[in-house]
Amino acid sequence: MINLTINGVPVSVEKGTTVLEAARYLGFPIPTLCHKEGLTPYGACRLCVVEIGREPNSRLVSSCTYPVEEGLVVRTASERVVKARRMVIELLLASCPQSKTIQDIASRHNVRQQRFRQEHEDCILCGLCVRMCEEQMMAGAIGFRGRGRGRSLGTPFDVQSEVCRLCGGCMEVCPACQARCTFNEPEKAICGACANLSPPCVEKEQFHDMMCYLTPCVACEIKK
Amino acid sequence: MSSEEIEKIVSDYVERQGSIIAVLEAVQNRYRYLPEEALRIVARQTGRRLVDIYGVATFYKAFSLKPRGKHLISVCLGTACHVRGGQAIAEEFMSQLQIKAGETTPDGEITFETVNCLGACALGPTVVVDGHYYPHVTRSQVGGIIADALAGMERDDGAAGARLFPIHVSCPNCKRSLMDYDRRLDGHPSIACVIAYDGRKGRLGLSSLYGSRASEVELEVPMNEPCRFYCPHCHEEMPHYSNCVECGSPMAALYIRRGCAYEVCTSRGCPGHLLNLDQPNMK
Incomplete structure (x- = not known):
């Protein structure tokens, strides 16, 4: 067993546990986006950032990929962590504002606007779909x-x-709806499952490029 | 392209773990690009997923999934080359070849691309044609480089240590060029020096391809005996700043540009040489 301290609370967990798992075991909330139980941790979204070590040598790490160490001191909501996390959310919003998942995370952290050039990416490269498909x-x-x-x-x-x-499976886990249904261009579709499942937007007259198979589908909600 | 041929290339490497990049390099050397069918065969034979192979093939800029021309011209736009005008060189190539970066001329002769760093920053702006480096390229040289490429150069097959580039050296004392355009070695102008041994003097021609051991010696010198190097113009002796790491003999330093020296071992038959980019004595 490995002993560490999270936000001042001592905890003893098994070797190989990640800091994220240990913190959640104690009930400390850490937001995640690219982390999903059953899939290998990937550390792409950096939302789960925490501060380890003592000042002034403390540093920020992604808790989902960081294995616990003996005597580790972790802070999950220090000023530095909150600042970094809000920055990550702003960057996510800047690249992919139409994602409901990202919007929800932003509102939970009281991020109302972002200060970067607004883009409309279809993908945040979190790798969830890749891991889902493979693992x-x-x-x-x-x-x-x-x-x-x-x-x-x-x-x-x-x-x-x-x-x-x-x-x-890829569409099911996608937070940004990159693997969106392209039923109007079946040869380009990543999987074409939408053709079989008949999502509500297929029945509409126009199949707009931004449409996805999220539940609820953000594009469909906007159109209403 | 035949699938048996690709299978043969893959089977040469498949014994070793982690040889995907080597396999892809071998396939690309054979076909000048990576055909879709080849990637499928590589995936099948190595037992890896096609997505993984495709991911590696698209990750590295050295691999191309589109057919390339017979000759590849790469212009470096890394930081050092960029500040020395690499962009203007690239534009000159694009206007002369009438293609954009990453494209191939309609006759399938030349593929032109820009790269982010060739690792030869001191030589910038650098242009590489089929593995041959052109240092300090100016706009006026562009036409000649295209002609060289079309004439065909010995293709560099990517074998270890075969990456040679020409250097241009001068005498550190009188700063006059040591390049001898009449006597060529390795297809490039040779470096002319005068060497002295045992009271006799003779001409020495060195290959200007950095890393090449080709040389012409007019003076008979026993093996492993150090000689003295002189400038053929001012007859001053070349300075020694260091000793050879191979045999311990003094190294003769030739001037490339401010702070840069080409040092070559004075001992007969010793392969020792180095490119010193931080030689404070070279002013």
């Missing part, structure tokens, strides 16, 4: 392509993958 659906049909600014998600060569079983 839970055992398919490995989608993955990251390219790097840096050109990094994107999808199937190899942008054609429907032979290993995809149209399960829709």
Whole structure:
């Protein structure tokens, strides 16, 4: 067992536990976006940032990927953490404002506006769908392509993958609705499951590009 | 392109773990790009998922999924090359070739691309044609470089240590160029020096390709015997700032530009040489 202190509360957890799990065990809330039970921690969204160590040598780490250490001192809601977390939320809002998941997180942290150039990305590259496809659906049909600014998600060569079983798992976990239904262009669809499931927006006259298969679908809500 | 050929390339590497990049490099050397079918064969034979192979192939700029021309011209736009006018060089290439960066000429001869750093910042602006480095490129050289590319150069197959680039050196004392354009070694002008051993003097020609060991010696010197190096213009001896790490003999320092020296071991037959980019004595 490993002993550590989270927000001044001593806790003893098994070796290999992450700081996030230990904090949640004690009941300290840490927001997450790219973390999902059953999927390998990835540390992409940085929402779960916490401060470890003692001043002035303390540093910020992503709690979902940080394994507990003996004698570790963790603060989950220090001023520095809250500041960093609000910045992360602002950046997420700047890239993907139409995501209901991100909007909810922002409102929970009282972030009402962001100060960066507004973009409308379809994807925040959190890798949830990739891990879902590979680890839970055992398919490995989608993955990251390219790097840096050109990094994107999808199937190899942008054609429907032979290993995809149209399960829709990628859309289920997607917080930004990148793996959105493109039923009007089935050959480009990541999985085409929407064609089988008949989401409400399909029955509408126009299938707008921004539409997704979130429940509830943000685009559909706006259209109403 | 035949699938047997690709399978053969993959099977040469498949024994080793973590050889995906090596496999893809070998396939690209063969076809000049990575055909879709090849990636599928690589995935099948290595037992990896196609997404992983595709992810690696798209991550590295050295790999191309689009067919490339016979010759590849890369202009460096890294920080050092950029501030020395790399962008103007790239624009000159684009206007002369009438293609944009990343495109291939319609006749399939030349692919032009910009890269973010070639690791030869001291030589900037740098242009690489099929593995051959052109240092300190100016706009007026662009036409000649395109002609060189079309004429065809020995293709660098990417073998370890085969990345050679030409250097231009001068005498550190009189600053006159040591390049001998009449006697060429490795297809480039040679570096002319005068060496002395045992009271006799003779001409020495060194390859200007950094890393190449090609040389011409007119004087008979026993192996592993250090000589003295002189400038053929001012007849001053070349300065020594360090000793060879290979044999311990003094290194003769030749001037490249302010603060940069090409140091070569004075001992006959010793391969020791180095590019010193921080030589305070080279003013």
